[in-house]
Amino acid sequence: MAPSRITPICLLVYLCFLGVFVKSVLSAKARHFKWEVDYMIGAPDCLEHVVMAINGQFPSPTIKARAGDTVVVHLTNKLHTEGVVIHWHGIRQLGTPWADGTASISQCAINPGETFVYRFKVDKAGTYFYHGHYGMQRSAGLYGLLIVDVEEGKKEPFQYDGEFNLLLSDWWHKGVHDQEVDLSSNPFRWIGEPESLLINGRGQYNCSLAAAHDSKASGCTFRGNEACAPNILHVKPNKTYRLRVASTTSLASLNLAIGNHKMLMVEADGNYLQPFSVNDFDIYSGETYSVLFRTDQRPTDNYWISVGVRGRQPRTPQGLAIVHYQTTTASKLPTLPPPQTPLWNDYARSKSFSNKIRALSGSPKPPINHHRRIFLLNTQNRINGYTKWAINNVSLSLPPTPYLGSIKHRLTNAFDQKSPPDTFLSTYDIMKPPPNPNSTYGSGVYMLKFNTTIDVILQNANALNPNVSEIHPWHLHGHDFWVLGYGEGMFSKRDEDKLNLKNPPLRNTVVIFPYGWTALRFVTDNPGVWAFHCHIEPHLHMGMGVVFAEGFILLGRYQTRLFLVA
């Protein structure tokens, strides 16, 4: 058949394909936002406090987009003396590493008065959020949701009638600048537990709407229009709702429950899960989940959503929101008490939940073998009397010049040229305080070859005080990774067989349990410089992170291309 001749059927098929193509191109949008970051006077937990805000909103505005869209944010820094960046948590920045929004890593902080344009594709539907990634500006309130719906015409692998978003955070009355100074002091001053838990930026300090069920709490009254009044989710009976939950806490590991309602876990960090039912679920800082719940309870009642602290002895009251059945009045308080948060140190329960998380059948599977395995031991240490966290005895100290530019321009004096170690002494006793608590600062990077499979074994250990090992949720930039498994004690060869290569979930954040290990795997298919760090804000401030530089090779004297494959 000559090329110029097309049969009618071929033409039809051709036009159909063209149609799909055109529709796909048409439906993918560039979504533009003009944002100004500034401080404002707010009252997150009803007490007046300075908060970081975008365009005068706290929490910052929710971005809604569809998979395939390009998000363009013109971010102007209106702060007086501070730089600022915004990290798009969970967005892999495929091909746009400079838009990752990590100060000292992907970019210089945006100086006061200046504007930086973030332009990146949200390639995958899911529940994401964004937040400051400079100093402890996330703790100061610089965060918001980023919701990516499926492409137009495509469907989620589950159905629902409506959706709600809950952005969880924790709140201190001491200002973040002062917290930073405390954490950097010698002797060390810990920031303590948060005064309040916030749901969508709203908490109630020193009082509780659920006081009727808690003899220790004093009552609150709200008309509902107060900035700190609890969120109300208005639902209809016998419907299915999707609850998108993201945790941007500075410190707290949380557990969420809805009174009397079961939930079906369906999405985590922008990846579908093999659905499973729960009465409550744990959520660590940096994680997101979608759960479905059916409004199948007595419709003449309302119900509490409660959020409480786990993993640390809680000194913070539960955060509360209300599920309001529209058949009754929104002002009617639930008759049942808020769901109790499971015991903070029932780690068996936490692990049981984490181990239930599996990828939806048909999800991408990890490569069977790894090319390189990096063991990362996290220890608490002292450096010249200052309390720090260290990974393989190196406490991350970010350089003023961002790695991405330093590596591109081959600056050899911008950061430590020696890579930090891939492992630690096999004789290290993770059950005891560090025998040599002295650590060093470091700014070296792990250079990862392009298109290789990397395993990371996160190894927890005892902190400086005896019998203390803490929870750390680790977050990777630029990637999702497969969570191959969790285990007790030191990772050893006999754990190898326990790794789940069959249906491990894809995540961007994973927890490491006290005295335990967590194994994860990813493929270096996204050139860039990516932070991998504990998402607890004060822990990162204290050096708990590493930096992966991925897909770079030296380019000789031709430096016109940023990345080459290895």
Add this chain to the structure above:
Amino acid sequence: MAPSRITPICLLVYLCFLGVFVKSVLSAKARHFKWEVDYMIGAPDCLEHVVMAINGQFPSPTIKARAGDTVVVHLTNKLHTEGVVIHWHGIRQLGTPWADGTASISQCAINPGETFVYRFKVDKAGTYFYHGHYGMQRSAGLYGLLIVDVEEGKKEPFQYDGEFNLLLSDWWHKGVHDQEVDLSSNPFRWIGEPESLLINGRGQYNCSLAAAHDSKASGCTFRGNEACAPNILHVKPNKTYRLRVASTTSLASLNLAIGNHKMLMVEADGNYLQPFSVNDFDIYSGETYSVLFRTDQRPTDNYWISVGVRGRQPRTPQGLAIVHYQTTTASKLPTLPPPQTPLWNDYARSKSFSNKIRALSGSPKPPINHHRRIFLLNTQNRINGYTKWAINNVSLSLPPTPYLGSIKHRLTNAFDQKSPPDTFLSTYDIMKPPPNPNSTYGSGVYMLKFNTTIDVILQNANALNPNVSEIHPWHLHGHDFWVLGYGEGMFSKRDEDKLNLKNPPLRNTVVIFPYGWTALRFVTDNPGVWAFHCHIEPHLHMGMGVVFAEGFILLGRYQTRLFLVA
């Protein structure tokens, strides 16, 4: 005489000159400092608070140098998210405008982790200080003294047996970041009066060592080694001491007195005065004085130095220090009460003092005529509901790119290219609130030709509230100026003859009294970009300043030289 032949006498003369030359070169030193700026936990008025510190010291270290020395400060920013600069207040930066340390004017703020080297000559003996000049970092405690002695072998025009330095400041319990947000809020929130006055960084909140003389105050006890214990000046009887006093207050206009001791005013802002005797003296923010006092009082007593607020209704207790006659014990409290501060609103008294200040006979005199006279009306205004200060209806809004670089590189989009006006409506009624309170933001500069004589008439007016006109101490960078006079009401032609061209003092800071004017003159002999602004920190934050660009001419396409004479 052949060039190679030198008679013995010629040789002697030659060697003498060479000796003087060598000595002069040898005695002028480069003084190097390695400084790190950081926050630390202090207790300036005995209450714990975060303060800005250099090398862990608050107030920051005192620089001691000799006239002719070069000061070299390697300033490393150890803050977490904030930029920083340091302005060398009173140093004219002859030929080194890039070392003036003004963010947005002479340089970009130094970003966290970066080091900037300030290198400048201290050409003139005197009492100076330095401080942050970015946001309100001066209020946060970033200040220290800079004392320049006369060249080796030279003598001051007065004699003394010893000297003491007093650096005066005011202190708030609300953090400076929160103050900035308050001042930038709509509705406006004023920072209020300071909680404490500090002498050399030491104040005593909520108590007074002089409680025995003040029924309202509760007593303090100090062992003397507390960070907030009052300063003690240990003196011997019948000696003459030089007291160098600098005020870096954020807001307060002060008055200082020493119980029972008269003082002789001898130096102001690094310029000698025709000496005159006082019982107490006013000092405005940005000013420095040297006074001599003779320890001629009963040597078995100690004496209070008291510092109190003037010019605003005081709500702040006096700051106190002790003059201790070494013939008695330092722990013996003075038997006399601290000197009372003159009534805050006795402006006649303030003006009488200011008018007594004259240059030491033989000091440089101003040119008889001016080339250009700029009238600067300061008004309080609102812009879109935000409370601001404006000069000739323009509220200064500093651009992110520093003027010095913008002008050198002829960037036409870095700041408003239109100059602000040289004058204001002659019909403006300074006795009433602004008839049109709406003002505009502006970043334009006054372009001043090289080697011309500039007069500035600062014109005070009524603020937004009726019957309110405030004190503003105006500080000029890059220059001393002659203070030609002060007057009541609107400056008019008949005031021309009252200007003092005979013996006006040279200053870098001068006060403008309520509803009055102040005339000053300077010669544009120092190319650069120089701020001229109210030294009250919140007023500058609210836009109360102008920018002079001096000695620039357009260089066509040859831009290799920064400055050319006009």
